[in-house]
Amino acid sequence: MSVESNAGELAAIDKLYQDYSSRARELKKQGKKIIGYTCAFVPLEIITAAGFIPFRIKGDVNEPITKADTIMETIVCPRIRSCLDLSMKGNYDFLDGIVIPHACDSICRTYDIWKYTLALPYSHFINMPHGTDDSSLRFYKAILNTFRKSLGEFAGHEISDAGLIEAIKLYNQNRVAVRQLYELRKQDPPLVSGAEVTEILVAGMGIPVEESTEHMEKIINEVQQRTDRPEKKQARLMIVGAELDDVAFIRLIEDTGASVVVDDLCPGTRENLPMVDITDDPLDGIAERYLRKVHCAKTYFEQIGTYQEYLDDRFGHIKRAINDFKVDGVILYIYKYCDPFGFEVPAMKSYIELTDVPVLYLEDEYSMSTIARLRTRIQAFLEMISSR
Amino acid sequence: MEMAGQKEKDVTEQKQPEERKKRRTATEAASRVGSMTKAALSEVLQAKAEGIPIAYTFICCGYDEIVRAMGIVPHWVENYAGICGARRDAQRFLERAGVENLSRSLCTYALCGLGFDAWREELGEMPPDASWGGQVRPDVMLGSGQILCDPRNKWFQAAQHYMPDVPVYDLGLPWPPYEDDYDYREVQDYYIKYIVEQLRGLVEFLEKHTKRKMDWDKLSELIDLSDRTWNMIWEAYELRRAVPTPMGTGDAMNTMSPLNFMMGTQQAYDFFKDLYDELQQKIAKKEGVVENEKYRLLWGGGLPAWFALNDFNYFNSKGAVFPVETTYRMVEAIYNFDIDLSKITDPLEHIAWRWLKFWTFWYDKARKRPGSHPDVEHLIQYIEDYKIDGVVMHEAFSCRTWHVGLIWQLDLLKKVYRDIPSLILESDIIDISSYNEVDTRARIDAFIDTLEAAKIRG
Numbered sequence: 001m002s003v004e005s006n007a008g009e010l011a012a013i014d015k016l017y018q019d020y021s022s023r024a025r026e027l028k029k030q031g032k033k034i035i036g037y038t039c040a041f042v043p044l045e046i047i048t049a050a051g052f053i054p055f056r057i058k059g060d061v062n063e064p065i066t067k068a069d070t071i072m073e074t075i076v077c078p079r080i081r082s083c084l085d086l087s088m089k090g091n092y093d094f095l096d097g098i099v100i101p102h103a104c105d106s107i108c109r110t111y112d113i114w115k116y117t118l119a120l121p122y123s124h125f126i127n128m129p130h131g132t133d134d135s136s137l138r139f140y141k142a143i144l145n146t147f148r149k150s151l152g153e154f155a156g157h158e159i160s161d162a163g164l165i166e167a168i169k170l171y172n173q174n175r176v177a178v179r180q181l182y183e184l185r186k187q188d189p190p191l192v193s194g195a196e197v198t199e200i201l202v203a204g205m206g207i208p209v210e211e212s213t214e215h216m217e218k219i220i221n222e223v224q225q226r227t228d229r230p231e232k233k234q235a236r237l238m239i240v241g242a243e244l245d246d247v248a249f250i251r252l253i254e255d256t257g258a259s260v261v262v263d264d265l266c267p268g269t270r271e272n273l274p275m276v277d278i279t280d281d282p283l284d285g286i287a288e289r290y291l292r293k294v295h296c297a298k299t300y301f302e303q304i305g306t307y308q309e310y311l312d313d314r315f316g317h318i319k320r321a322i323n324d325f326k327v328d329g330v331i332l333y334i335y336k337y338c339d340p341f342g343f344e345v346p347a348m349k350s351y352i353e354l355t356d357v358p359v360l361y362l363e364d365e366y367s368m369s370t371i372a373r374l375r376t377r378i379q380a381f382l383e384m385i386s387s388r
Numbered sequence: 389m390e391m392a393g394q395k396e397k398d399v400t401e402q403k404q405p406e407e408r409k410k411r412r413t414a415t416e417a418a419s420r421v422g423s424m425t426k427a428a429l430s431e432v433l434q435a436k437a438e439g440i441p442i443a444y445t446f447i448c449c450g451y452d453e454i455v456r457a458m459g460i461v462p463h464w465v466e467n468y469a470g471i472c473g474a475r476r477d478a479q480r481f482l483e484r485a486g487v488e489n490l491s492r493s494l495c496t497y498a499l500c501g502l503g504f505d506a507w508r509e510e511l512g513e514m515p516p517d518a519s520w521g522g523q524v525r526p527d528v529m530l531g532s533g534q535i536l537c538d539p540r541n542k543w544f545q546a547a548q549h550y551m552p553d554v555p556v557y558d559l560g561l562p563w564p565p566y567e568d569d570y571d572y573r574e575v576q577d578y579y580i581k582y583i584v585e586q587l588r589g590l591v592e593f594l595e596k597h598t599k600r601k602m603d604w605d606k607l608s609e610l611i612d613l614s615d616r617t618w619n620m621i622w623e624a625y626e627l628r629r630a631v632p633t634p635m636g637t638g639d640a641m642n643t644m645s646p647l648n649f650m651m652g653t654q655q656a657y658d659f660f661k662d663l664y665d666e667l668q669q670k671i672a673k674k675e676g677v678v679e680n681e682k683y684r685l686l687w688g689g690g691l692p693a694w695f696a697l698n699d700f701n702y703f704n705s706k707g708a709v710f711p712v713e714t715t716y717r718m719v720e721a722i723y724n725f726d727i728d729l730s731k732i733t734d735p736l737e738h739i740a741w742r743w744l745k746f747w748t749f750w751y752d753k754a755r756k757r758p759g760s761h762p763d764v765e766h767l768i769q770y771i772e773d774y775k776i777d778g779v780v781m782h783e784a785f786s787c788r789t790w791h792v793g794l795i796w797q798l799d800l801l802k803k804v805y806r807d808i809p810s811l812i813l814e815s816d817i818i819d820i821s822s823y824n825e826v827d828t829r830a831r832i833d834a835f836i837d838t839l840e841a842a843k844i845r846g
Contacts, residue, residue, distance in 0.1 A: 130533025307552035339538035
C-alpha cells in the first residue's frame with residue numbers, strides 16, 4: 001500500500017503513533033497474519049519472509065497496570081508489565097502469534113506467562129545465547145534454523161532463501177532511512193526533534209517495514225523544507241537506556257529546554273542502524289547482525305585486550321555519538337528492575353564522564369506519575385550544563 | 389580521597405551484625421552445615437594466602453568438577469552474600485553498592501558482593517569486621533549466560549570496574565525451552581555440541597589465566613563422584629515422604645550448602661550419606677520435625693529470606709512441616725534420566741548431557757497433561773508424592789530468576805490439577821529492609837486457618 005500524503009508526513013506519523021495498532025488492525029481485516037514480538041532481538045526478516053507482519057508489542061505510560069498484576073509479579077521491568085497489561089486488556093487482540101527472545105530476565109522469564117495468558121495459535125522462544133564467540137554464533141544460527149522451520153510450518157510453506165534475502169533488503173532500506181533521519185539531527189538546531197524521531201520509530205514498529213521506510217523517506221524530504229524547525233535550545237542531549245517506546249520522556253526533556261539529538265536506545269540507534277550483510281546462506285548475515293552488531297547490555301562481548309579497550313568495545317559507540325552529534329550531556333535512563341542495564345551504570349557512567357561530558361543517571365518506573373520528579377532532576381542537570 | 393573516606397565512614401557507621409539465636413534444626417546433619425560452610429570459607433582464605441588460584445563462582449553452572457579438577461579453589465559469591473544476609477550484615481554492603489549507582493532493585497546478592505568488592509578494593513584489605521573472614525580478591529571470575537539469570541553474566545562484568553585486571557569467562561549454558569511446536573529432543577544435539585564447546589573454552593581460559601593444567605582423569609573421577617552424590621541426595625530427600633516427615637525445608641536451606649557449594653567433593657557425598665542414614669533412623673523411630681504433624685506443605689518456589697529462616701520454626705510451631713521444596717533441589721536421580729551417562733566417555737559431554745537432562749526432566753510429564761507445564765508438573769508430582777496440603781512460595785523482590793511466574797504457576801496448578809491452599813510471602817533474599825516479621829507471621833497465621841478450614845471441608 002502506498003502511504004497517504006496529506007497534511008504532512010509528520011502529522012501522518014503522529015496519527016499512527018497515537019493509534020498505534022490501527023494499521024495492524026486494517027491489515028488483519030485484509031486477511032494478513034500478525035506476529036507480535038517484544039524486543040529488538042527478534043529477527044524480523046524471518047517473520048516478514050514467512051509472509052507475516054511483525055508487530056512490536058508496546059506499553060503505555062498513561063495506562064495504569066492492573067490486569068497484568070493479577071498473573072505476573074510486580075518485580076518485573078515495568079515496561080514489560082505494561083505490555084502484558086495492554087495485551088490482556090485486548091489492545092492487541094488481533095495477534096496470531098508471539099515470538100519472544102532470550103533477551104533480559106524480564107522478557108524471557110515471562111515467556112510462559114505470555115504464552116499461557118494470551119493462548120495464541122503460535123508462540124516461539126528464540127533461545128539466543130549471551131556470548132558472541134564463534135561457537136555462540138554457530139549455536140545461534142541453529143536456533144534461527146529451528147525458528148525458521150517452526151514459523152514455516154505455521155505459515156504452511158517453507159521460508160525460502162530468496163524470501164529471506166528480499167526481507168533483508170527491505171529492512172536494510174529502512175535502516176538506511178533511519179541513518180539519514182539521524183543525520184538531520186547533527187545540525188544545531190536539529191531539523192527534526194527528538195520527540196518527532198521517537199514517534200517515527202515507534203510508529204514504525206507497528207506497520208509493515210516498507211510502509212515505515214516510505215514514511216521516513218517522505219519525512220526526510222519534508223523536514224528539509226520545513227519552516228517550523230525545532231528551536232535552538234540550551235543543550236544537546238543524548239539518551240542511553242534499554243527500550244523507550246513512549247515519547248513522554250523525550251518530550252519532557254525537550255519541553256524543559258534541551259534538544260535530544262541522539263540516543264543509544266531501542267528503538268533508536270542500537271536497534272535501527274546495524275545492517276544485515278547479504279550472505280550465501282542468508283541466515284549467516286542475520287545471525288551475525290543480531291548477535292554481534294546490536295550492542296545491548298544483555299549481550300556478553302568477550303574481553304580482547306586491556307580493560308580500557310574492553311570498555312571501548314562496549315561503550316565506544318556512545319563516545320563516537322557524543323562527538324558526532326556535539327552532545328553536551330548524557331542521560332542514562334534506566335527502568336527499575338532492569339538487570340542488564342542496571343549493572344552497566346558504574347562502568348558506563350565513568351567511561352562517559354571521561355569524555356568531559358556530564359552524565360545524569362535516572363531510574364524510572366514507566367509511568368506518568370514520575371514526570372514531576374524527573375522534570376526537577378532534568379532542570380537541575382541543564383542548569384549544571386549551562387554553568388560549565 | 390575525601391569522598392572515599394566519607395563513603396567508608398557512612399557505611400561503617402551502620403549497625404554491626406546482629407547476634408541471632410541459632411535456628412533449631414530437625415536433623416543433626418543440618419546443624420553441622422554452618423561449621424562446614426565456615427570451614428570452606430576459611431579454606432578459601434588459606435588458599436589465597438598460599439597463592440592458590442581462586443575463582444569467583446556461581447551455583448548451578450555445571451563447572452564445579454572442572455574447577456576442582458584443576459586445583460582451583462571456588463569462592464561462591466552467592467553463598468557469601470547469603471551468609472552476610474543470614475548474619476544480618478548485608479545492609480552496609482547494599483548501601484555501598486547504592487553509592488556506586490547500582491539500583492537497589494537489582495539482585496541483592498550481586499549488590500552485596502559488588503558493594504563488598506568495591507569497598508575491599510578501595511581499602512586494599514577486607515572491610516572492617518567482615519563476616520567469616522570476608523570475600524577474597526579472585527584470580528578469575530566465571531560467569532554464565534543461561535536462560536536463568538541476568539546477574540550471572542552481568543555481576544562479574546560489573547565487578548571488573550573495581551578489579552579491571554581480573555579476567556572473566558562467560559560460559560554459555562542453555563537448555564531447550566518447553567515448546568508446543570517441537571520436542572526438545574529434536575534440538576538437543578546442537579545444544580550439547582554448543583555446551584561442550586563452551587566448557588572446552590572454559591578449560592582453555594582457566595589453563596591460560598591460572599597456569600593450572602586440566603587433569604582429565606581426575607575430572608572423570610569427580611564427575612562420577614558427583615553423579616553418585618546426585619543419586620544419594622535424591623534418595624535421602626525422597627525419605628522425607630515419610631509421615632511424619634523427618635526433615636523440613638528449613639533444614640534443606642542448610643543442606644543446600646553442600647549440595648550447591650561442595651559438589652564434586654567426597655565431603656558432599658559423605659554428608660548426604662550421613663543424612664540418608666540419619667533420616668532412616670528417624671523414620672524407624674517415627675521421629676518427625678514436629679511432634680504432632682498437622683499440615684504438610686510444599687515450598688513451591690522462591691529463595692528463602694536468609695535473615696528470617698526462623699519463620700520455618702514458626703510454621704512448625706503451628707504443626708506445619710515442609711517435607712519437600714523445589715528450591716535448591718538442583719539434582720535428579722541420574723538413573724532416572726532417559727540416557728545412560730556412564731556410557732559417555734568425554735567428561736565435558738557428560739557434564740553437558742547431565743545439564744540438559746536435568747533442565748528438561750519434567751517436559752515429558754507436562755506433555756501428557758493438556759495445558760500443563762514442566763514447572764507445574766513438578767509441583768503436582770511433589771504434592772502427590774509427599775501428601776501435600778498446601779503450597780508456600782516466597783517472592784524476593786530483587787530476583788527475577790526464581791520469583792517471576794509464581795502467581796502464574798499457582799493459577800495453572802488450579803486449572804490443570806486442583807485448587808490447593810497457597811501462600812506467597814514477600815520480602816527479599818538478603819535485604820532485611822523489605823521484611824516485616826509481624827506482617828509475615830500474620831499471613832502465616834491466616835494461611836494456617838485456611839489449611840484448617842480445607843481439612844475440615846475434607
